[in-house]
Each structure stands twice: as C-alpha cells, then as structure tokens.
Amino acid sequence: MGKVYYISKNVGLGLLVLGVSALATIIALSIAYDKEKAKNQGRPGDGAADSTSMPTPPATLFTPKEPWDRYRLPDSLVPVSYNVTLWPRLEPNADGLYIFTxxxxxxxxxxxxxxxxxxxxxxxxxTNFHGHLAKLSGLDEVTAPTIQKSWLVVKTEFLVLQLRSRLAVGATYVLYIEFQGELADDLEGFYRSEYTEDGVKKVVATSQMQATYARKTFPCFDEPAMKAVFSVTIIHKRGTVALSNDAADGVIDGMPVKVTTFEPTERMSTYLLAFIVSDFVSIQSNQNNNLLIRIWARKKAIDDRQGDYALNVTGPILQFYERYYNATYPLSKSDQIALPDFNAGAMENWGLVTYRETALLYDPIVSSTGNKERVTTVIAHELAHMWFGNLVTLRWWNDLWLNEGFASYVEYLGADYAEPTWDMKDQIILYDMYKAFAVDALASSHPLSCREEEVNDPAQISEMFNTISYNKGAAVLRMLSEFLTEPVFARGLSVALKFSLPTVCPQAVENTPGIHIPHTVHDIMNRWTLQMGFPVVTIDTRTGSISQKHFLLDPDSVVDRPSQFNYTWFVPIKWMKTGVEQQQYWLLQKTGTIRVTLTTPLFLTCNNDWVLANTNVSGYFRVNYDLENWSRLLSLLNTNHKVIINRAQIIDDAFNLARAKIISTTLALTTTKYLSKEKDYIPWESVLRNLNYYILMFDRTEVYGALQAYLKKQIQPLFEHFRTITANWTRVPSGHTDQYNQINAIGIACSMGVRGCRELIRGWYRQWMETPNHNPIHPNLKSTVYCSAIAFGGTEEWDFAWMKFKNTTVASEASRLRAAMACTKTPWLLNRYLEYTLDPTKIRKQDATSTIQYIAQNVVGLPLAWNFIRARWSYIFQQYGKGSFSFSSLISGITKRFSTEFELQELKKFKEDNLHVGFGSATLALEQAIEKTTANIKWVTENKAQVLKWFTEASK
Structure with missing residues (x-):
C-alpha cells in the first residue's frame, strides 16, 4: 500500500523531472502553474465582479458573518479516522419510508x-444526547470541553457545536453521533435503487458521495483534502451481501440480520466512500498477482453473461496502468458493480467502482460494438482514477480538471491496450477535442483552473463537472504528452504517485535528451490552464508569416474575463509541406515566421505545393490559411484525398472558421464536395457533426429541402459501398470504425430519402414486430433502425417499442429503445412520453432529463419539450437541479435549435421568471444558451441566402 497525498496548490501538478537520472518530466498537468503566485499578485481586474467567472455567482449576494455561514470548513480541525456503522432497511416503515440508521x-x-x-x-x-446533538470525548488522557450548545445550519449543511472552552492544539478528540436518514430514490448519498426480477420487486441500498453527498449519509468533514481512514460496519438483511471500499473483515450471520465489518481503508477522501447492500451475485478473477477482481450485477444479468466482458478487460487495463504509473494497484481487491439506478455514468469509489448498467454490462447477443466500446472506455476511465484522483487527490474542486481531464485522456490509452485493433487513440479527436472546442469558443467559457473562491456551494461544485474539466482537460493533456513524448509524460506521473508532491522539485525539461521546448513546461502550461479559450493559428504561405488570435465563435461577443497572458498561448505546431513532415514549430508571440530551414522563411512558389498544420491533430487550436493554400487543399481533397491525413480536422476547422467569419461559409461547405469518395469514419463523422448545425438551424425553413438533396447525393455512394461489402446487409464490416460508418450510412441515407433505405428499415422492424421473440436487426444497427422505423411509423410501432422497453433485462437495449421512442413525429405520443418522464415507474429518475433532451432533438418534439420544462421548472429543478452533474445538459440540449429573436426573448423570459426558483448546476448552461442563441440568430441572418444558393447548386 502506498502513502497517500493530495495535490498541493503550490505544485498543482507540475511535476517533473528527477534531475539526477534525467527523468525530465512534468506530470501531465505540469501546470505547476504558479497558482499561489498568481493569487498573491492578483490577476488583472481582481476585486471587480467577473460576469464570466465559473461557476456563475448566485443572484443574491450572501455575506457570511460567522464561520458556519461559510461553505468551506474552518482549518482548525483535521480528521484522522472514522468508525461508521450503517443499517439500511430494505422494506418501508409504517409511514411508507425507506430509512437507514x-x-x-x-x-x-x-x-x-x-x-x-x-x-x-x-x-x-x-439523536439528542442530554440536549446536544453529539458527544465529545478526548483521547490519550485529554479532557474534552463540555458542549454549550449545538445546532444545524441548513444553508451551509453544517452541524455546529459551541464549546464552553477551547480545544487544545495538538490534542485528539472523538465526536460520537447517532443518526437516521431516508434511503430515498434521489440518487444522492446513501439511496435506494429498485428493480424487478422474476416478477419480484428488489431494493438495493447503494451510494453516490461525489461531490457533496457523504454528509447525507453520516456527519463528516466532507471536503476532498480532509482525508481520513474509514472503518465501516454494515448491518443488513439476511440473504443480502454488503460491499464497501475494502475487503470484508468478518461477517456475523445473526437472526434476523447479518453484520459485515470491513478492513480499514487507506487514507482517503469522503467522496470516494461507497456502501452497497443487495442480493447481487458476482463473477471473479485472480489473474493480476492474486488481486481479487469481481463484477457484481443482478443475478439474471450475470447468468446471461453480461459481466464477462467487463471482467475480461479489467485485468489487462489494471496491468497497463500498473506499468504506466510504475506503481502497483493500491488495494487488495477491485469490485465493480452495475446499478439499475445511478445518476452519473460511473464513479471511481476506491476499490468499489459503481456504474450504470449500460457502462459495465455487455450482452454478447444483444449489445452493439458501440456498447462494448463504452464499457471499455468507462472502465478505463474509472480505473485510471484508482491512482490519479484516489491515491493522489485534488485539494479543492476548482481544480477538478486535474482528476477528470487526466482520466479522460488516459482512458484512451487503457482502452487501446485492452482492444488494440480499435484505433481508440484517434477517437479522442471526435469525442473530446471537438466537444471542448464547441464550449471553449464561447465568451462565457472559463479556464481549466479557476480560483478557489469561485467554487463554494454544492451547485457551483457540480457545475465544475463539465465539458471544460473533462474534455478540454483531456485535449490539453494529450497536447502536453505529444510535445514531451508519452514516456516522459508517464514517468512524471510515476514520480507524482511515489513522492509527496511538495517535495518534488520541478526542473528544466530542456535537459532531457531529445526533448526541445522553448520554455519550461510550467510556463507553457500556464497559458493553457489559467486562461480560457484557445487560439486560431493563421499561416500565410505567400510570406511565411504565422499569427495567433483568441478564437471566438461569435467574433462580436465580449470577453469580460481578463487574462494575465493577454490571450496569447505558447503553441506547438506540427506541420508538413507538400506531404513532407517538417520540424515542429513553436509560436510564442502573437506573430512569427515559419521556416523551412533555420534561415529560410516558408514560401510556396510552386502551384502544386501546399502546407498542412497540426498534422496529427494533437494541438489544441484551430488552423487557418491564406486563400491560395485553402484552394490547393480543396483541390487535393477532390483529386487525392488520402494524401491529407487529417481530413476531419480540415473540415471541422473550416466550418468553425466560417461560423466565426474568418473564412467564407461557401469555402467551408466546399470541403464536403469530395465526400462521395470518402469511406473513412472519422472524416464522415466530422462532416455530419458540422452539417448537423445546418440541419438544426434550417430544418424548419426552406433551406432544408436543398440541404437534404445535397446530403442525399453525397451519402448514396457510401450507402451502396456498405450494401456491397456486407453482401446486401447480411454481414458485419470487419473494421471497428467501419462498423460505425455503416451506421452513419444507413441513418443518413434513410433520413435524406435514399431509395430503398426506408423500405429496408421498415422491413426489419416489421419482421421483429411479427416475431417479437426473434429480433432480426443486428445490434450495431438497432439504434438507427429503431429510431427511423418509429419516425416513419405510427402508434403501433411506438407501442411495440414501449412494450419491449418495459420487458427487456438488458440495459443497453432499454437505452436504445428509450432514445428511439423520442423519434416519433406524432405530437400526442411525444407529449405522453414527456409525461412519462415525471413517473419513476415508467422512466427511471436517472433517465428523465436525457429522455426530455431526446424529445427536444426531434424537430417536432422541440416546442413540446420547451413548453414542458417551462411549465414544470420548479418541480424539475427540485428533483434534479441542485446537484446533478447532467442537469446542465438539459438546458443546452433543449436550446440547440434556438435561432430566432422570438426564441431568444422566450429564453430570457424563462430566466427572469425563474430567478426565484434558481438554476443550480445549470446556471452557466443557461447563460451559454443565451449566448449561443444570440450567435445563431446572427449567423442565420447573414448566411441563409448563400447557404440556400450553395446547396441548391451543389445538389444538381
């Protein structure tokens, strides 16, 4: 067992280099970023209200007068250990409540x-003890002061004890408390999950402590830096099994209850605790140096072998991380459990990782390739935390990105090791970089690392679990790993895990053989972590000049957040000239000169020459060129597209540069003209994601017909390609990403009206309806087929899907059907479905907000979903808005299509009308929705006519 440390703010992450052995490394986040120094010196504008600070401050100013009025704990007490006993009741009491004591x-x-x-x-x-809510005693012959009074503070969630005299510095005390709580179905703290098996209702007592829910389970010092050792005892019903972070130390099977005690944990944060009581069963393996690995789930799921795949990949992923970190797995066992009700995708509780069923269970018959990939990547993400996040932990939630950005990056490495034929490392571009760009290009974005004082109450903490922390964090760390090289990056992590961070001396990485960078990693990374946004790099191939500028999707938007670096980055640029890789170039100022040799600036004198930058798409920036080079690249796409290795990036950059008015919209659209020749998944996916913006903006206007005709023309060759290589849809493409592209081909072909596609879909679905116990649809195609068949069908198709949804025992199948039922074009069915989201017996609470978003993605369902949440905002906010990580996506999901002045005014009125209710973890999402809608209005006004003309001509 290794020692446990949290990341000191002084070092942040900066780690680096054990100089003597030239272990030149900066741990990823080598953001050792002078955070304290920046705070002491102050940033430009400190002291003034910052309207874009993250999270958004509360509407009403709250000035704390007493220590218990603040949301942060005083620094006078430090926990050492807890002894916690819990007894969850899995049957309701006389009042119909499930409780725990x-x-x-x-x-x-x-x-x-x-x-x-x-x-x-x-x-x-x-429990009240002689007028007080706790008992206090001293250890080691220390006399404890008597309690004068005690009370609870609802606003800041504190138990306060006022003592008659002072505690002695250096002395140790014990605070004993007895309590009772509700084992509610709110997915927070110690809660209950319900499911039906063989017609019998089953209840599970389970937990979710991150970020601020341990305090709902037992009184505690509930901050990540307040680490302690936990000794846990669970009293539970006979016939059930109790699980916690460490191995069971003993079980007393008494009458009528069992008592399970667990070994003391490592020193750890409260948010990593987990307690579960269920009648689940497990499968296990001891392959990793006798480490006990178990997968837990409902008995039927295990019997149907839905846990086998997770068990098979967990061992290799753990082995990979042990080598990657150069540190053995810190605990004696690794339990992973699939829960019917779970708000997040998964949670990295140390030694007992909890998952949604869709993130851990894979049915070899029913589940798709995409389901298998999700299981692999989520397991890889959570197991990455066992070292980085659990063993070494952030001090406060303002630096959450160090945890989540890191795990979001290395999950691709772990998944790639487990499934080396999937090319997982390439997919980070689609799933993290592009997703981060979309948010980080807004004026209301925020830096990866913000000041502690910006993150206080639970809603603000939950708001940190966002695209910037996860996806931008992953993209920036990938960039760091690329210019340091992965081995150097990994060695820095190893140092971080083996030493207390404050004792590790960051040193100049320039001394590492083969690593040449223009500044310390510390200085380079400060630019990427302490200021929001990213640059667009413009290369003029006629002069060799190169420049950078803060990229904003709406160039007219105002950035209120000041930057001590004046929005200039140290930018590592990998580039090639006419297919030949050149030496990496560092852009360190606003402008520079890119050179082919040390003394010769870049000029393109031959008409066939071209320049391509960010060739491996590792840099977190966009690239623009002079028009002549754009013309050469477009010509190359049409004549020999495979020469351009980063086609997806060229397309994504062009579309977003056009939205920012840096290049013309027609130039961006022209990048898609070669698509009839494209067979690869990532470029196609890039195109479809960008054209989806056009669909969202125009599918209620006359532009949509021309867009549909053009996309039909471009997708038809891909549709025919897959029809051929699958022998008329009877085989599965061999390549992992080819299977994804087949899904794209069928889905877009059907929605755009390619001949034969809708008939194919309807035939498969009708065949299933006629033989309900035999589904002829391949698992990979189910999501597309279900959605299309329900969209083209009516009540009969919808009701069949609902029946199958209620009866399936495979979570991934239920998830597909739940999304597909939102595809119907029948308004009353959609309204009925919206009402179902308020009934947990029909749609689980964990799925309610995502179901509403699915309906809003449907052009028919958008106004229905918008009216629905406005009419019921108070209830929806009360149920989901105070701490749910996914709640913010409800606002962003529903407002994606908003592009008219009327919708903007409705959105502003919604904000005004509900200020008294609040928006919780969706506060920033609401501000960004207003910003995006404003930008959409301008873009549509300026581009509608030329877009209609372009699609009309291009579709001929």
Whole structure:
C-alpha cells in the first residue's frame, strides 16, 4: 500500500523531472502553474465582479458573518479516522419510508485553537444526547470541553457545536453521533435503487458521495483534502451481501440480520466512500498477482453473461496502468458493480467502482460494438482514477480538471491496450477535442483552473463537472504528452504517485535528451490552464508569416474575463509541406515566421505545393490559411484525398472558421464536395457533426429541402459501398470504425430519402414486430433502425417499442429503445412520453432529463419539450437541479435549435421568471444558451441566402 497525498496548490501538478537520472518530466498537468503566485499578485481586474467567472455567482449576494455561514470548513480541525456503522432497511416503515440508521465516531486533531466544532451534516435526524446533538470525548488522557450548545445550519449543511472552552492544539478528540436518514430514490448519498426480477420487486441500498453527498449519509468533514481512514460496519438483511471500499473483515450471520465489518481503508477522501447492500451475485478473477477482481450485477444479468466482458478487460487495463504509473494497484481487491439506478455514468469509489448498467454490462447477443466500446472506455476511465484522483487527490474542486481531464485522456490509452485493433487513440479527436472546442469558443467559457473562491456551494461544485474539466482537460493533456513524448509524460506521473508532491522539485525539461521546448513546461502550461479559450493559428504561405488570435465563435461577443497572458498561448505546431513532415514549430508571440530551414522563411512558389498544420491533430487550436493554400487543399481533397491525413480536422476547422467569419461559409461547405469518395469514419463523422448545425438551424425553413438533396447525393455512394461489402446487409464490416460508418450510412441515407433505405428499415422492424421473440436487426444497427422505423411509423410501432422497453433485462437495449421512442413525429405520443418522464415507474429518475433532451432533438418534439420544462421548472429543478452533474445538459440540449429573436426573448423570459426558483448546476448552461442563441440568430441572418444558393447548386 502506498502513502497517500493530495495535490498541493503550490505544485498543482507540475511535476517533473528527477534531475539526477534525467527523468525530465512534468506530470501531465505540469501546470505547476504558479497558482499561489498568481493569487498573491492578483490577476488583472481582481476585486471587480467577473460576469464570466465559473461557476456563475448566485443572484443574491450572501455575506457570511460567522464561520458556519461559510461553505468551506474552518482549518482548525483535521480528521484522522472514522468508525461508521450503517443499517439500511430494505422494506418501508409504517409511514411508507425507506430509512437507514447509524452511528459514527470521528477522531480528529485540533491544529488551531478553537471553541467551535463544525462538521458537515445534511438531511439527517440526529439523536439528542442530554440536549446536544453529539458527544465529545478526548483521547490519550485529554479532557474534552463540555458542549454549550449545538445546532444545524441548513444553508451551509453544517452541524455546529459551541464549546464552553477551547480545544487544545495538538490534542485528539472523538465526536460520537447517532443518526437516521431516508434511503430515498434521489440518487444522492446513501439511496435506494429498485428493480424487478422474476416478477419480484428488489431494493438495493447503494451510494453516490461525489461531490457533496457523504454528509447525507453520516456527519463528516466532507471536503476532498480532509482525508481520513474509514472503518465501516454494515448491518443488513439476511440473504443480502454488503460491499464497501475494502475487503470484508468478518461477517456475523445473526437472526434476523447479518453484520459485515470491513478492513480499514487507506487514507482517503469522503467522496470516494461507497456502501452497497443487495442480493447481487458476482463473477471473479485472480489473474493480476492474486488481486481479487469481481463484477457484481443482478443475478439474471450475470447468468446471461453480461459481466464477462467487463471482467475480461479489467485485468489487462489494471496491468497497463500498473506499468504506466510504475506503481502497483493500491488495494487488495477491485469490485465493480452495475446499478439499475445511478445518476452519473460511473464513479471511481476506491476499490468499489459503481456504474450504470449500460457502462459495465455487455450482452454478447444483444449489445452493439458501440456498447462494448463504452464499457471499455468507462472502465478505463474509472480505473485510471484508482491512482490519479484516489491515491493522489485534488485539494479543492476548482481544480477538478486535474482528476477528470487526466482520466479522460488516459482512458484512451487503457482502452487501446485492452482492444488494440480499435484505433481508440484517434477517437479522442471526435469525442473530446471537438466537444471542448464547441464550449471553449464561447465568451462565457472559463479556464481549466479557476480560483478557489469561485467554487463554494454544492451547485457551483457540480457545475465544475463539465465539458471544460473533462474534455478540454483531456485535449490539453494529450497536447502536453505529444510535445514531451508519452514516456516522459508517464514517468512524471510515476514520480507524482511515489513522492509527496511538495517535495518534488520541478526542473528544466530542456535537459532531457531529445526533448526541445522553448520554455519550461510550467510556463507553457500556464497559458493553457489559467486562461480560457484557445487560439486560431493563421499561416500565410505567400510570406511565411504565422499569427495567433483568441478564437471566438461569435467574433462580436465580449470577453469580460481578463487574462494575465493577454490571450496569447505558447503553441506547438506540427506541420508538413507538400506531404513532407517538417520540424515542429513553436509560436510564442502573437506573430512569427515559419521556416523551412533555420534561415529560410516558408514560401510556396510552386502551384502544386501546399502546407498542412497540426498534422496529427494533437494541438489544441484551430488552423487557418491564406486563400491560395485553402484552394490547393480543396483541390487535393477532390483529386487525392488520402494524401491529407487529417481530413476531419480540415473540415471541422473550416466550418468553425466560417461560423466565426474568418473564412467564407461557401469555402467551408466546399470541403464536403469530395465526400462521395470518402469511406473513412472519422472524416464522415466530422462532416455530419458540422452539417448537423445546418440541419438544426434550417430544418424548419426552406433551406432544408436543398440541404437534404445535397446530403442525399453525397451519402448514396457510401450507402451502396456498405450494401456491397456486407453482401446486401447480411454481414458485419470487419473494421471497428467501419462498423460505425455503416451506421452513419444507413441513418443518413434513410433520413435524406435514399431509395430503398426506408423500405429496408421498415422491413426489419416489421419482421421483429411479427416475431417479437426473434429480433432480426443486428445490434450495431438497432439504434438507427429503431429510431427511423418509429419516425416513419405510427402508434403501433411506438407501442411495440414501449412494450419491449418495459420487458427487456438488458440495459443497453432499454437505452436504445428509450432514445428511439423520442423519434416519433406524432405530437400526442411525444407529449405522453414527456409525461412519462415525471413517473419513476415508467422512466427511471436517472433517465428523465436525457429522455426530455431526446424529445427536444426531434424537430417536432422541440416546442413540446420547451413548453414542458417551462411549465414544470420548479418541480424539475427540485428533483434534479441542485446537484446533478447532467442537469446542465438539459438546458443546452433543449436550446440547440434556438435561432430566432422570438426564441431568444422566450429564453430570457424563462430566466427572469425563474430567478426565484434558481438554476443550480445549470446556471452557466443557461447563460451559454443565451449566448449561443444570440450567435445563431446572427449567423442565420447573414448566411441563409448563400447557404440556400450553395446547396441548391451543389445538389444538381
């Protein structure tokens, strides 16, 4: 077992180089970024309100007067250990409530003189001991002060004990508390999950502590830096099994209950605790140096072998990380469990990782290639945290990106090791970089790392679990790994895990053989972590000049957040000239000169010469060229497209540069003209994602007909290609990404009206309806076929899907059907479906907000979903808005199509009308929705006529 440390703010992440052995490394985040220095010196504009700070400050100013009025714990007490006993009841009491009871004893040390004990507690009924809510005693012959009074503070979620005298500095005390809580179905803290098996209702007691829900389970110092050792005891019903972070130390099978005690944990944060009581069963393996690996799930899921794949890939992924980190897995066992009700995708509880069923279970008959990939990547993400995040932990939530950005990057490495034929490392471009660009190009974006004081209450903490922390974090770390090289990057991580970070001395990476960078990694990474956004790099091949500028999707938007670096980045640029790779160029100022040799600036004198930058798409920036070079690249796409290795990037850059008015919209659209020759998945996916914006903006206008005709013309050769290589849809393409592109080909061909496609879809679905126990549709194609058949069909098709949804025991199948039912074009069916989202017996709470978003993605369903959430905002916010990580996507999902002045005014009125209710973790998403809608209005006004003309001519 290794020692445990949290990341000190002084070092942040910067790690680096063990100089003596030339271990020149900066741990990924080598953002050792002078954070404290920046705070002490102050940033430009400090002291003034920052309207774009992340998260958005509350509407009403709250000035704390007492220590318990603040959301952060005082620094006078430090927890040492907890002894926690919990007894969840899996049957309702006389009042119809599911409850749990328990008691806890926390040992803490006084490090600053104080007469107050402040500890987190939320929604717990505490036992009264002679007029007080806790008992206090001293250890090692220390006499504890008597408690004068005790009370609960609802706003800041504190239990406060006022003492008659002060605690002694250096002394250790024990705080004993008894409590009762509700085992509710709210997916927070210690909660219940329900499912039906063989006609019998089953109840699971399970947990989700991240980010601020441990306090709902037992009173605790609920901040990530407040690490302690936890000794857990679970009292539970006979016939059930209890699980926690560490291995069971003993089980007493008494009458009528069992008592399971667990070995003390490593020193860890409260948000990583997990407790589960269920009648689940497991499969196991001991291949990794006798490490016990178990997959837990419902008995039927295990019997149907839905856990086998997860078990098979967990061992190799753990082996990969042990080598990658150069550190053994820190615990004695690795449990992973699939839960019927779980709000997040998964949670990295140390030693007991919890998952949605769709993220852990794979049915070899029913599930698709995409389902298998999701299982692999989510497992790889969560297991990456076992070291980075759990062993070494962030101090406060403002630096969440260090946890999540890192895991989001290395999940691709772990998945690639487990499934080397999938080319997983390339997919980070689609799933992380492009997703981050879309948000980070807004004036309301925020830096990866913000100031501690910007993140206080639980809603602000939840708001940090966003695209910037996860996806931009992954993209920036990938860029760092590329210019350092992966081995150097990984060695830095190894150093971080083996030493207390404050004792590791960052050193100049320039001394590492083969690594040549113009500044310390610390200085380079500060530019990418302490200021929001990213640059567009413009190369003029006529002069060799190169420049950078802060890229904004709406060039007229105003950036209120100041930057100490004046929005200039140190940009590593890999580039080639006419197919020949050149030496990496570093752009360090606003402008520079790119050179072919040390003394010769770049000039393109031959008509056939061309330049391509960011060739491996590792740089977190967009690229623009002079028009002559754009013309050469477009010509090359049409004549020999495979020469351009980063076609997806060329397309994505062009479309977004056009939206930012840097190049013309027609130039961007011209990048798609070669598509009838394209067979690869990633370029096609890039095109479809960008054209989806055009569909969203124009599918309620006359432009859509011309767009549909053009896309039909371009997709038809791909549709025919897959018809041929699959022998008329009877075989599966051999390549992993080819299977994805087959899905694109069928889905777009059907929606654009390619001859024979809709008949094919209807035939498959009708055949299934006629033989309900035999589904003829290949798992890879189910999502597309279900959606298209329901869209082209009526009530009969919808009701059949609903029946199958209610009866399936495979979570991935239920997820597909749930999304597909939102595709119907029948308004009353959509309205009925919206009402179902309010009934947990029909749509699980974990799925309610995503189901509403699915309906809003349907052009017919958009106004229905918008009216629905406006009419029920207070209820929806109360149920999901105060801490749900996914809640913000509800606002962004519903407003994607908003592009008229009327919709903008409706959105602003919605904000105004609900200020008294609040928006919680969707606060920033609402501001960004207003910003995006404003930009959409301008873009549509300026581009509608020329887009209609272009599609009309190009479709001929």
């Amino acid at each position: 328990g008691h806890s004893a926390v040992v803490f040390k006084c490090v600053k003189e104080t007469d107050l004990i402040i500890i987190h507690s939320n929604k717990l009924n505490l």
